Each structure stands twice: as C-alpha cells, then as structure tokens.
Amino acid sequence: MSPRRAALLAAALLAAGLPGAPRAAAPEPPLLGLDEAVAAALARNHLLAGAALEVEKQEDRADALRTRRLPALRLDLLASRLLEPLDFTFPAGTFGTFPGVGPFPPLESRVRTEPQLTTVALVTASQPLTQQYRIGLGLRALELGRDLAREQLRGERQRIRAEVRATYYRLSATQAAVAALSDLVRALEELDQQTGRYLAEEVVLRGDALEVKARLARERWRLSSAESGLATQRERLDQLLGRDLGARFRVEDPSALRSPAAELGLEEARARARARRPELRRAALQRAQAETGLRLSRADWIPDVTLSAHYARLVDFHFLPDHVADVGLLLSWEPFDWGRRGKEASAAGRAEAQAEAALAEAESQVGLEVGARWRALRDATGLLEATRLSVAAARESLATTMNRYREDAKVLRDVLEAEARLSGARHDEVDAIAGRWAAAADLERALGDDD
Template sequence: MYKFIALCVVLLLLLPIDAWSQSASKDAGETLTLQQAVEQALGHNRLIGIEKLEVGKASDRLSAIATRRLPGFDVSLLQLQWINPPEFRFQKGVFGSFPGLGPVPPVNTTISSSYGPSAFIFARATQPLTQLHRIGLGIRMSEVSREMAEGKVQLRSREVANQVKRSYYAILQLQSALTAAEDSLKLYKELDRVVGEYVAQQIALPSESLDIKTRLAKEDYETLRLRNNLAASKELLNHLMGRDIRTEFSVSQISTDTLYEIELSSALTRALAGRPEIKEAQLKLKLADFDQRLKRSEAIPEISLTLGYFSAAGVSVLPQNAAGVGFTLNWEPFDWGRRKHEISEKQKTIEQAREGVRETESSILREVSDSYRKLNEARALLRVNQLDQEAAREKFRVATSRYSQEVVLYKEVLQAQALLAESQYRYQQALLAFWTARADFEKAIGEI
C-alpha cells in the first residue's frame, strides 16, 4: 500500500518539473509569440494612438502658424438705418475760387443725407514685414513642439512594450504553473480515491486519507487561484494590444537558455543615444531658448505693408470707391522695464532646462546601472534555484528509493516531496524574475 502511495507521489512531483518547456495546448485560440504581442501593441494600443494624434495636432498647429507669413485679409461691413442723418457743412470757397465762377460754394452750404439705409465697406490686405522674424521663431518653436510630441510617442511605445513583456512573461509562468497544477490535481484525486478504498478495507489509516484530502483541497485552491490570475493577465495583455479582452490565446514558450549578455559600458552608451527622455529634455532646452528669442523680438517695431479699400453706399457726399497703399506701424518704445524682467524670466527657464538635461542623463545612467545589476542578480539567482531544484529532485528520488526498500519512513518521503515542491516554486519565481529584469533592462537602454 505505502509503496503504491510513494509511486503516485513520485509521478505527481515529477510532472511539474519540465512545465516551463511544455506547450499549454489546452488553451483555445491563437498561439501568440512575444514579438507578435509587442508588434500588436505598438500598432493598436490606444494610449499610443492618443500620442500619435497629438503629433497630428502639432503638425496642424505648425501648418497654421506658417500661414502667418502670408498676407492677411479682413473685411468689415457696417449697415445703418439713420435716425438722425448726418449733415455735411461746406464753408464758402472751401473748394477754391475760379474766374468767372467765384468761390465754390458761393455761400456756406449744408447737405443732409437721406433717412434711407446706408452701408460702409472697409477692406484691408496686410503683408507683415518686420514681423517675419518673430513668425519664423514661432514656426521653429512649433517644429520643436512637434518633435516633442513624436518623442512622447516613442516614450509611450517603450512603456507599453515593457508592460507587454512583463504581462507576457507572467502569463507564461501562470500558464505553465496551471498546466502542472491541473495534472497534479488529477493525480491527487486518483490518489484520494485509492487511499479511500484502502481505508474502507482497513489497509490504510484514516489519518493518511485525511492527509491526502487536505493536499487535494490545497491543490484545488491553487488551481483556482492560478486560473483566475491567468485570466486577469490575459485580459491585461489583450487590453495592452488594443483588442477585445475576451480574445482567447496562448503564449509561446521561451527558451531558458537564451540569456541576455551585454557590457555595462555599451548599455550606458546605447541608453544615452536611444532614450527618448534625453531627447525630450534637449528639446525643452531648445524650446526655452526660442521662447526667450521670441520675447526679445517684441522690441522690434511691427511694420506691415497695407492696401486699404473703402466704399460708402447711400451717402452721396462720400466717395463710392476709394483705395490706397501704405505702411502700418505698431511700436511700444517704452515699457517701464517690463520686457527686461520677462526676458530675465525666460533666461532662468533656459537654465532650468539645461539642468533638466543633466538631471535626465544622470537619472538614466543610474537606471541603466541599477537594472543591469538587477539583471545579473536575477541571472545568478536563476542558476542557484536551478541547482537547488536538481538537488531537491535527487533527494526526493533517493528518499523514494529508500522508502521502497523500507529503509526510511513515509514521513521522510513527504518531507523530501515538500522540499522538491518548494524548490520548483522558487525556480519558477526566479525564472519570472529574470525575464522581468530583462524586460526592465531593455526598457532602460531604450530598446522596444
């Protein structure tokens, strides 16, 4: 009887050992590779889509501000119904004195407009001249703003890719653990049935049956917990990929032999060249510089070439059509020192942005170094747990063999079983920690 139980326990414990390398064929739907998941997320993630729309908005703003270089047109129409019609008074001889006619008009003359409606049209075309410098600065600021929006797309893409990798690795661990737990649950149920029959035949003790039932209940709970966590993780990954969270899929296994190897100096160089946060900080500095130059340009007088047109309908005294060309000048020669303080404020903003660049670079270097060390620690821990699992497996094999030869008690077999189960759990957690550390390291050096 006890040898049968030991044999069942051996089969029970040996099944989960290779769970990481087995395919979860029970899951319905497509088999999704990590590369496919990342590509799907980069193409359909809604947060990335929002950032891409922001780039489009920045392009529209740039196109809009560029039109300010062109002539501007404005037309005004004033229509009046006279309540008190205007009177036009002309002094005697205001138009001159002519031989044979005398002064025109010969006497002081008053001309009244009719009570009918009148309309006045004012039209103007203005071409900026000195303002072109300021408009050019505004265009360059808009170009920088668009580059910043594009950088945010890259930043969001890297964040989403990291989340996808973390979620994918978690699903991989849960999927493998669930497969092993379900197989263990089946064996525990069979073991419970057999031991129950032996208890009824008084071949086994009731305590042994209770022990098996307790283990069965624990395994049933563990299976339920893993199944719920797996469902939640799959919903999260579907959400990150921008598709229906109910879409069924399974993940493709990743070889545990593929370890990430890179020198720290090379990683730091790649991070400084590839991280969008550094480019964003540099663009903020550039934007602050343009903003100060724009403020300085306000001291330049605004001179525009202007073409004007006027027409009056319903008032016969006024001209029906009048047009002219000239210049418009707007200038604030004295501002009580306001502009000086505003420029000083912009200069401090530049200094803040310059410090921000240095702070960002330093933070990224620290992040890369920290993630590099954590990756090495995770790799070393994975190796430790792999050896620990192999040792626990061998101890369990020896204990089972000695039990079959009636050299040790069943209790020692159960102790070896518990040690093996614990070592398997630690190995799976170490493997997940390694994959997660690798995903964080790839994000730190700017990889997608």
Template sequence: MRRIWWIFFVLILSSPGFSAGDRVFTLEECLRLALSRYPALKAALARKRAAEERERAAFREHLPKLYAGYEYRRYRDQETFKTPFGTYPLRGREEAFFAVTVKLPVFHGLAISTRHALRRLAIKVSEVEEARVRQELIFRVKEAYFRLVQAEREIELARKSLERRRAHLRDVRGFFREGLVAENQVLQAEAETREAEYRLLSAENRLKVARARLNMLLQRPLTAPLRVEPRFPGRPVRESYEKLLRLALRNRPEVKAALLAVRSKREELKLVRSRYFPWVDLEAQYYKRGDTLDLSENPYGDRENAWVGLSLNWELWDWGIRGREMAAVRAEILARREALREIEDRVRLEVREAYLDLEAARKKVSVARAALSAARENFRLVKARFREGLADTTDVIDAETLLTRARSEEIAARADFEIARARLAYAVGLTELP
C-alpha cells in the same frame, strides 16, 4: 453555390472544435495588436497630428492675408460744413463702405519665424511623447505576456503536484489495507492532497487575472479566451553597462523631452525679444463708398479707389513689461536646465537598478535550475525508499513539497528574467535590447 460554401464556412467557424481560444498568440502578435489598438497610443498619435496641423498654420503666417469689410451707417442729422458763403453737406444721412484689403507681413522682429520654430519643436515633443507611450506599452505587454506564461506553467505544475499527491494517497491507502502504515499517515496524505487542490484553485485564479490583464492591453474583452506561446526566450544581454547608459541618455524620451523644453524656452526668449523691434507690413486696399446700401452712388466724393502702402508699428514704451518677461523666460530656461540634470540623474539610476535586477534575475535562474535538479532527484529517492518501507508519508510529502516549490521558483525566476530584460530595454529607451 456561393451561398452554400458561405454557410459551410460559418458552420465550421462556429463549431466547438474551432474557436478563437484555440489560437496561440506569440509575443510579436500581442505587441502588434496592442500597438494598433491601445487608446493611449492612439491619443498620442492624435496629439502629434494636432501639432503638425498647428505647425502648418504657423508657416502660413508668412503669407499675405486677405480681408473684406462692409459698413453701413444711418445718421440722425446730415453732416454739413458751414462757411461764410453758406452751408454745404459733407455726406448724406446714409453712408456705406466696402473694402478689400491685402496685408503682407514684411518684418515682425522675427516673431513669425520664431512662432513657426516653436510649432516645429511642438511636433518633436509630440513625437517624443508618442515614443514614450509606445515604449511603455511594449514593456507592459511584455510584462503581462510573461506573467501569463508563468501563470499557465504554474497551472500545469499545480495539476502535476495534485496528481503526485493523489498517486501517493492511493499508495498509502494500499499500504494501510495491508497493515504496513498507520492510519495517521493516510489522514496526513489526504490533508496534503486537499492542500494541493487549494493551490490549484489559487493558480487558476491567478491565471484568470493574468489573462484579463493582457486582454486589456490588447483591447479584447477581459473574459475572452487567450492562450500564449508558453516559452521564455532567455536571450542574454551582451552590451556593457556603460554602453547601455550612453544609449539611455541618448534615447530616453524623457531626456529628449527635457532637451526640447530648454530649446523651446530659448525660442520663447526670441519671441519676447522681437517685441523690441518695429513691425512693418505691406498693405493694399480697394474700397467703395456710397450713400445707399448697394454703394451705387456717392454724390459727395469718389465712389471707389485703391491704394498701396507700408505700415510701421513700434512699441516704444511699456513700463518695462518686455524686460520683465525676458527675465522671467531666462529664469525658466535655468529651471528647465536643472530639470534636465535631474532627469538625467534619474535615468542613470533607473538604468543601474534595471541592470542590477537583470543580473540578479540571471543568477536566480541558475540557482533555481540547480535547486530543481536536486529536488527532482531527492523526490525520486524518497519515493523509492517509501515503497521499500524505509520512509514514511511525511518524508514523501516533504520531498514533493520541495519539488513543487523548486519548480515554481524556477518558473518565477525565468519569468522575472524576461521581465527584467524588458524593463532594462525600457530604461534604456529602446523597444528591444541589441
């Protein structure tokens, strides 16, 4: 029975009336798919995991390390010690040595803790990079989504324009048969109808390109059927420009990355300075000696022993290498600070441009809506005058062209507003504006 239900379910899914192309994707669903599939974001997450693993490894540098070693030598001649009373052997022709050593760093001039701090900063850098990739992907998905909405609406507009041209062509032919219009008006109506068919083909091609671009971001086959919710939210931006600018200087990943770069160089300066201090290690060792491979015998001394001690290493002279390296790092810190200032200036400019573009897009929407309303009324009046014989084909075609252009500009203005809003959010460093 279960198998019968399964076969029935598969048949339903494979039927012509049920396909993935019938599903309408919302913007939220597109964003969710892209954020879970896009390779660049997965790569950023992988780099973040790598940075976390390196930070864990750097922390373990504080812990003691265990070493084991084994050596075996066979000498050509037996080593001896000569005295006035005779010659005595020091070791046999074979020698083996095995040791287990524990080494704990006590003080390395803060080098270990500084390297750990650098690894922690690397994690923050990877998090900032992930946020940058995520925000860029969200903007690109929104842009592709609203361009697809625009393309779908322009398809509808092109089809309606073609229908109006064909309806007008039928009217003109009817009037021509009754002798009310000249033949040139029929020819003009036919040419304008062909031109509307050409615009429909161009709109269909733009729709395919827009669908492929969004499919690519969603990691779907480029030719896969895809329909989106045909709406423009049109939500206004209530925050002032000054507040958005403050948010950008605090949230933009590029600014955060530049600040982390300065901090990283400061930690690197500490790392170079640590070479001026002595390094102290606590060590303990257990060893065995023998004149056989298995160290079972040592007739020349102790076969095994153990010791505990401190080792100190201090680099006293290096021909000024450490000083030059510190000078180089200080210069790099200055360069990173100047780079930070440049990035902040660029962020200010990008926010300003995005804000002005949004304001311009908002005004264009108002203008386009007013123009569309006037074009509709103009087309209605010209059409009525044509039926009364008070206007010719040229007047109707011009009115219809004006109406089509006004509707297309209104659609483009609304799409541009949504994309400008998304671009402003991206310039501020947010996934969505408050």
C-alpha cells in the same frame, strides 16, 4: 520486492513528478505569440489613438501659423444712413486766392447732404515685414510642440509595448506554474488513493496517510490560486490588446522566450536608454522651447513694419472723391514700456536655465534607473540558476531515497520528505522564473525599446 511496496514505489514516483503512464491530452487553445500580442496592442489600443490625434492637432496649428507669413487681404463694407442732414459752410477764399481767378470760392458756399443711404467699401492688402522673424519663432515653438506630441505618442507606444511584454512574461510564468501544480496534484491524488488502500490494510501509518491528504489539500489550494491569477492575467492581456475578455489562448513557455535587454552590458544599456527614452527627448525639446521663448521675448523690441495698400470706394458721397487709393509702410512700436519687456526676457532666460537643469536631472535619473534594473535582472537570473540547481539536487536526493527504499532501508515517510523537498524546490523555481521575467520587463521598460 513485494507487490504492495512496488505499488507504493510507483505512487511515490508519480508524486515526485517522474515520467509515468501516458494521459489523454485535452485539445490546447491556440498559441498567442509575444510579437503577435505586441502588434495587436499597438494596432488596437484606444489610448494610442488619442495620442496620435494630438500630433495631428499640433500640425494643424503650425500650418495655420504659416499662413501669417503671407499677404493678408481684408474687405470692410459699411452701409449707413444719416440721422439728420449735414451742412458744410465754406466762406469765400477758404481754399485760397489764385491769380487771374481770385478767391475760391468767390462767395460763401453751403453744401447740404440730405439723409440717404451711403456705402463705403474698403479693401486693404498688408504684407508683414519685420514681423516675419517673430512669426518664424512662433512657428518654431509650434513645431517643437508637435515634436513633443510625437514623443508623447512614442512614449505611450513604448508604455503599451512594455506593459504587454510584462503581462505576457507574468502570464507565461503563471501558466508554467499551473501546469506544474496540475501534475503535482494529479500525482498526489493517485498517491492518496493508493495510501488509503494500504491504510485499510494497515501497511502504512495513519499519520503518514493524513500527511498525504494535507499535502494534497495544500497543493489543490495553490493550484486554485494560480488558476485564478492566470485568468486575471489573461483578461488583463485581452484588455491591453483591445479585444473582448475571456478569449481562449495560451502563451509561450518561459524557456522559449527571449529578452534582448538581458544580453546587454550596463554601459550599453544606459547608452540605449539615453538614445531612446522619450522623456529625455521631451526634456531636450522643452529646453529648445524655452530657448525659443527667450528669443520671442527679445523680439518684442523689434518695431512692427507692414507694407500696406488701401482702396476705398465711396457711394453717394457728393462732396468727396468716389475712389481713394494709397500704398505705404505702417510702423508700430512701443518705445517705452516701464521695463516690461526686460522683465519678460529675464523670466524667459530663467525658464531656459530650468529646462537645462531638468534635462540634466532626467539623464541622471534614467542612468540610475537603468543601473538598478540591470542589476535586478542579473540578481534574478542568478537566483533562477540557484533554484534550478536546488531542483536538480532534490531530484537526485529523491532518486537515492527510492533506491534505498527498494532495499527496504527507508519507509514511506522518507520518500514523502524527499518529495516535499523536490516540491518546494520546484515552487521556488517557478517564483524565480516569474521574478526573472519581471526584472527583464522592468529593464525593457527602462530602456525605452521600440523594437
């Protein structure tokens, strides 16, 4: 083989991405693992902090309502002054006639109260009795609201986790694509330089040389576009992790990643989703809330009975006792309400039926979504296997072409065509890798994984 053809063969091998001369490796940025990224996002994300405060707020409301079960102590103090005197006239015998005493008072009596400062202090202690049932139902409703807030927090954590994993998967696929395109561009640059020298010596055709340049320009554009996408995805991951944009890091290669969701069967995936999806738990809690609301509306028929004790201290009242104390039961009830409570109970019953239907619909929607995501992942995995076979076939075809080229059976155009098929197959493989991991991220989100 002539030296010129040997050089062309070496350049074509470089263009095909086969092992070549060693290059000086630039220092790599630090590796950011997937689990490390998820943990950082859950620890620093601002939206999660707000959802956690909502849980604490609901707990405070429940604690406040619990105090309604306990006795209430109330103090009222009234200090006043009459604007004009009060005169009371008691005719003789107003309070009756008593044996041995006669009428009381025996003569007409007048009592005059001059304007002066008077004070009344009233202390009331009350213990709800029949209201305990209604208070318990209200407490149950608030506890369900707290549980709903917890599910909201859990759902937000799942969303952040799924978003981080999906972004990481896309970033890993794009990073692999950038690396592959960089190698291809370097190989084409060397082939272009070599072809330029041979064009000057009229060893290759001008059309072949222009085709090499056109392919180099196209691959450079693809590399630039992939690098822009990589930078955007890195900034998106930084934002999810709650840190400054522009941090230097690299992610794991797609071959090193593992998605637990990809190992599940369809029925197992649906069962896991039914157990973990926060919207299903929220729907169940909303059904329980509706049931509690119905019981609360029916509890309105129960009279309010309160055990109460009063103590009054009167200052500067000369015609009344200074101390008054009593204890007893207070009943409050509305016997006739024009059907209001019945209508309210009917509306609460309909709300309970709505919540039951919403839960059934949510379960159906989750099952449908998981099935669609599971099949999409299966199809994406099959496509990836097919593209890998295409890459292997294109690589073998290029090797065969190179062997024939050594025997002078082919020209440069045949080598370029074989290389183009391998390049296209590799682009398809990169797209299939990205699609497969995107499908895996969608399935993980549909499962509601907390792991």
